Amino acid sequence: MNEAAATAAPALSLSAVGLVHPNGQRALSRVSLAVAPGEQVAIIGPSGAGKTTLLRLAAAALRPTEGRVRLLDANPWQLGAGDLRRLRARVGVVHQAPPIPPQLRVVTAILAGRLGRWSTWKAIASLIYPADIAGAREVLARLELADRLFERCDRLSGGQLQRVGIARVLYQQPELLLADEPVSALDPALADAAIAQLIGHSEARGATLVASLHAVDLALKWFPRLVGMRAGEVVFDLPRREVSREMLAELYATEGGVLPTQANDPAVLAAGHGDGSPTVLPFTRSTRPGCR
Numbered sequence: 001m002n003e004a005a006a007t008a009a010p011a012l013s014l015s016a017v018g019l020v021h022p023n024g025q026r027a028l029s030r031v032s033l034a035v036a037p038g039e040q041v042a043i044i045g046p047s048g049a050g051k052t053t054l055l056r057l058a059a060a061a062l063r064p065t066e067g068r069v070r071l072l073d074a075n076p077w078q079l080g081a082g083d084l085r086r087l088r089a090r091v092g093v094v095h096q097a098p099p100i101p102p103q104l105r106v107v108t109a110i111l112a113g114r115l116g117r118w119s120t121w122k123a124i125a126s127l128i129y130p131a132d133i134a135g136a137r138e139v140l141a142r143l144e145l146a147d148r149l150f151e152r153c154d155r156l157s158g159g160q161l162q163r164v165g166i167a168r169v170l171y172q173q174p175e176l177l178l179a180d181e182p183v184s185a186l187d188p189a190l191a192d193a194a195i196a197q198l199i200g201h202s203e204a205r206g207a208t209l210v211a212s213l214h215a216v217d218l219a220l221k222w223f224p225r226l227v228g229m230r231a232g233e234v235v236f237d238l239p240r241r242e243v244s245r246e247m248l249a250e251l252y253a254t255e256g257g258v259l260p261t262q263a264n265d266p267a268v269l270a271a272g273h274g275d276g277s278p279t280v281l282p283f284t285r286s287t288r289p290g291c292r
């Protein structure tokens with residue numbers, strides 16, 4: 001993070017946020033989190049910890065029951081419809097299962113990433129004849145899917161559809177990128193490459209990235225800051241190097257201390273051995289994605 005980013009207003013801030021779902025289920029309690037512009041933060045924790053709920057609050061898709069959410073220096077719940085639409089166009093969301101209409105062609109699904117920024121006429125015209133085929137092909141190529149440009153989305157596998165969701169948000173070029181388990185349906189090599197693209201996009205454009213990840217090894221490899229959540233609360237919020245094996249084992253205690261990983265990584269799986277040393281990574285971030 002550069003100095004300017006450190007002094008700028010947070011891209012995302014949650015202050016003592018709580019959320020109770022309409023059925024009375026409490027999903028979050030007293031969650032406070034500030035993410036500076038350009039930061040990359042991974043949210044990890046066991047199933048039911050509240051990761052998706054937190055990201056939905058951050059995207060202003062859910063309204064907090066308690067506390068305050070600020071998004072790109074605005075309170076989304078005090079904005080009129082037009083201002084809220086403009087704010088949402090600056091935020092990109094990657095869903096675990098992208099909500100893409102099945103009959104849509106891949107190219108149209110990707111170009112939809114910029115609908116919020118295009119004039120109504122350009123948006124309508126693009127439904128008939130895609131406005132920027134080259135741009136859509138370029139982002140798809142980064143996810144090794146360029147050959148599926150004109151495929152219907154209902155003819156794609158779950159993992160391919162997930163990559164279309166990522167391509168769409170890369171095409172959107174948002175200031176704040178929120179991703180909920182964006183690579184859960186991908187094999188280890190593709191998952192690694194897709195996270196590399198999201199990180200590369202954040203670094204190249206100064207965009208803020210907040211992603212929940214099932215795989216602890218991916219979070220440790222790519223994200224400078226990790227937020228551990230359990231039972232609706234933040235249990236740690238630390239630079240990667242300060243996250244110890246004990247903290248990780250404790251976070252996943254309900255899963256028997258076994259850390260979910262995507263690459264069966266022995267160093268990460270050895271967490272909880274009790275010597276208190278920081279988590280040792282068997283890999284380094286030597287490869288950089290060719291992102292623009």
Ligand SMILES: Nc1ncnc2c1ncn2[C@@H]1O[C@H](COP(=O)(O)OP(=O)(O)OP(=O)(O)O)[C@@H](O)[C@H]1O
Binds near residue numbers: 022023025027053
């Ligand atoms: N729409 C909903 N209505 C009621 N309760 C919900 C709803 N969505 C989530 N919850 C509850 O809120 C809590 C947090 O759920 P959330 O989906 O945020 O967890 P998560 O960390 O994303 O889990 P996972 O790793 O399984 O995706 C859970 O107890 C869950 O049962």
Ligand SMILES: [Mg+2]
Binds near residue numbers: 051052053180
């Ligand atoms: Mg979830």
